[in-house]
Amino acid sequence: MAIVYSSGEIMILSHEKYLLDTLPSACKAKVGQLFNVETPFRMDAEAQALATRLENDNDDSCKRRKKKRKKCDTAQLLPLEEEIKHLHQIYSKHFVQGGLKHEYFPGLPSHQQIRLNNLPLREYVKKTISYVDDNFKNRINEDDYLIPQGAKFKICDISQFYTFCDERKFDVILMDPPWENKHVKRAKLAGSGGYQMLDNMDIQKIPVDKFLSEKGIVVIWCSNNIRHREAVSTWLRTWSLKQIAKLYWLKVTKHGELVCDFSSHKNPHEIIIIATNK
Numbered sequence: 001m002a003i004v005y006s007s008g009e010i011m012i013l014s015h016e017k018y019l020l021d022t023l024p025s026a027c028k029a030k031v032g033q034l035f036n037v038e039t040p041f042r043m044d045a046e047a048q049a050l051a052t053r054l055e056n057d058n059d060d061s062c063k064r065r066k067k068k069r070k071k072c073d074t075a076q077l078l079p080l081e082e083e084i085k086h087l088h089q090i091y092s093k094h095f096v097q098g099g100l101k102h103e104y105f106p107g108l109p110s111h112q113q114i115r116l117n118n119l120p121l122r123e124y125v126k127k128t129i130s131y132v133d134d135n136f137k138n139r140i141n142e143d144d145y146l147i148p149q150g151a152k153f154k155i156c157d158i159s160q161f162y163t164f165c166d167e168r169k170f171d172v173i174l175m176d177p178p179w180e181n182k183h184v185k186r187a188k189l190a191g192s193g194g195y196q197m198l199d200n201m202d203i204q205k206i207p208v209d210k211f212l213s214e215k216g217i218v219v220i221w222c223s224n225n226i227r228h229r230e231a232v233s234t235w236l237r238t239w240s241l242k243q244i245a246k247l248y249w250l251k252v253t254k255h256g257e258l259v260c261d262f263s264s265h266k267n268p269h270e271i272i273i274i275a276t277n278k
Contacts, residue, residue, distance in 0.1 A: 005104060010094050012104055034128070036121050037253045038113045041260040047117035055111050080224060084262050087250060087269060095256055105256030158198075158206060169213040176221045177203055179228055200231035209239040212277065217244075220273045229271075236275050245274040 002017035016035040020028060039047070095101040147153050154164055180197045208218060218241060222232050236243060250269045251259040258268040 005100065007094075010090060012100065033121070033124050035254075036118075037259065038116075038118055038121070038255070039109045039253060040257050041266070042117055044117050047114055051111045051115035054114065080226075080267075083248075087248060088262075090248075091250060091258070095252075101256035105252065105254060107255055109253075109255055161206075165211060168211070169216065170211055171213050171216045173208060173212055173216065173218045175203075175208075175218065179223050179225070181223075200228065200234075204231070204235050204238055207239075208235070209241065209277075212239075212241075214277060216276065218275045220275070222271050222273055224267045224270070232273055240278055241275040242278045243273055243275050247272040247274070 001013035001015045002021055003011055004014050004017060005012040014035075016031060019031050020026060042050070095105075156164075178196060178198045180199065212218060218239075220232055220235075222228055235241075248269050248271055252268075253259060260266050260268050262268065
């Protein structure tokens with residue numbers, strides 16, 4: 001991702017800018033449409049009701065209910081309570097009080113945008129995914145991928161990793177595990193997509209320490225599921241690694257609002273754990 005703003009405590013990153021900088025011939029409008037998140041995540045009925053209340057200038061009770069619900073949701077997240085409190089403070093300090101929201105994410109969504117509930121974006125993403133599946137699924141062609149000069153790519157199941165790795169060591173190992181996820185399970189049962197998930201114990205059996213160079217680092221994306229967080233700690237011990245940093249990815253809309261409230265089932269952030277040899 002491209003770095004749009006950086007201070008000692010936070011960075012503003014833009015995947016859209018990165019793609020346009022990397023692929024200057026790409027259609028700016030089409031790339032921009034993929035990132036046009038105008039409002040936070042809501043159910044359609046909730047968005048319709050909110051838009052109607054705002055249009056009727058009757059939003060005071062809505063604000064009170066939202067505040068009450070947030071408090072309730074935070075109370076359910078005791079294992080992440082300090083983390084959530086920290087993220088709220090950072091967001092308020094830099095985006096609200098520090099003026100970054102006004103500078104980099106100006107304006108507010110209109111009533112009509114709230115009512116639409118990102119429908120144009122959702123339809124465009126479905127259309128794009130369908131196109132990719134129809135034209136690139138089960139196809140491995142070097143011309144289909146943009147890779148750095150001097151680099152190579154290998155698409156394979158993790159169980160086949162040993163067949164080409166040999167005795168090579170890597171300075172950076174990036175892991176984005178296919179976490180077990182209830183939403184994905186439901187999607188697969190309904191036949192509407194989803195990815196192949198991998199059990200935490202199976203991931204732990206991967207000898208990551210054998211592939212890592214002496215001064216190399218391991219970067220792990222992790223969800224906010226406590227079970228997965230604990231699994232990562234177990235992996236690091238198994239691989240004789242130590243955590244040296246933890247980064248938080250806080251997702252916002254084009255107007256700087258959190259993409260959703262903190263809750264017991266959905267959160268606006270993910271974490272990135274960085275580890276190295278002990």
